[in-house]
Amino acid sequence: MAKFFDCITEELQSFIVAQHLFFVGSAPLSPTGHINLSPKGLDCFRILSPNRVAYLDLTGSSNETSAHLQENGRITFMFCAFKEPPCILRLYGQGHTILPSSTQWNALYSLFSSLPGTRQIIVAHIDKVQTSCGLGVPLYEYRGQRQALVNWATKKGEQGVQDYQQQKNLVSLDGLSTPLSKLP
Template identity: 45%
Template sequence: MGQWFENISQDHAEWIKKQKVFFVATAPLDGRGCVNTSPKGHDCLRVLGPNQVCYLELSGSGIETQSHLEENGRITVMFAAFEGAPRIMRLIGTGRVVRVDSPEFNKLLQEHYQGSDLYDAQGKRSIILADVRKVGTSCGFAVPYYDYKGPRNTLIHYFNKKSDEEVQGYWAAKNKYSLDGLPGMRHEFLGPEWTGKNRGPGEAVVLPVWATSPSGLSKNSILAWIMSGTGLANATILSAGIAIGAGLATLSNKRRH
């Protein structure tokens, strides 16, 4: 039977620490956008308190979680027992990106990751900090058993061979935008176009005007549609619309004559 709690209990925290993998789910505001679910391994998650967790994010080819959190802050972290008693747990709340090399990042790294295998790993990209407002548990009776063999260190080995400049080059090539064209990495040392202020502690998500328009066709809803796509996609659709419109106009004129 499913149960809901207002915070992470000591029993919850102890169970979370035993899990070898968890999943992070985020999504953009646009209902047509890509819902993302990312599996996370290694000893990267920490329970900071009854209503807060964080995890150390390593570099990868996608930037969906960061992009979605910067736009709307929604996040769900899910765990499932693959051994022992069955259980599924979801931590539902809001999250924000703590950028690598920022004072807050360095403080969290020192306090919670010193001595871990990830502390000196190359390619650390951020710490995702989540404020948990709901903890949900359910049976997990249909989750299969799996035997844990050990961590897969391929990603760590891959980035440990790269210099700082090569890692930044990877970010510039792979992490500039989400799949839906939302801004990705925001780091001043990559140049002016990358500069962006991530939300700080206690700072609310401020949605752009186009994202808060009422339902129905309006100036803001049209703008929302434009902003939700990439520049290339919008240009392609607009060009196709102009071409179709021009063709219909030409056909109409020929019929008149």
């Protein structure tokens, strides 16, 4: 049932682009650390090449993925078909965080629509791609993206979002620092 690929093929790229939701998984090295699994939407995923992807990461209640990447780089992306035909696609790789202060920021950020509350861009080199049947995934109808996170960031304003990041996004649940903790 499962098939493995060395890269994101054109067919798999078409599948990814058609999805409205993806999941990001990461974990610390500690066997007692918390595994993180985050759903993402808002058209924030981009395929940069057959082995390189990025997503625009918005400010949230924690910053686990960034902390895990800084510690060990491991990242997994998962896309599920919620309509026919069924399919699950996983991208396995090594990732890192690009902050707005990085020299790479402008080139990457220009690939995305501007969204209030943008925190960072996560970039990953993909070394293994896997598809599986997805026969157990239920059928769902897409009704649209939620705007609550964008509205929250707009209401907070740029300074309010930065203050929130300083309060909530510098350290992971397991006490790992994030790249934001190194900013002045």
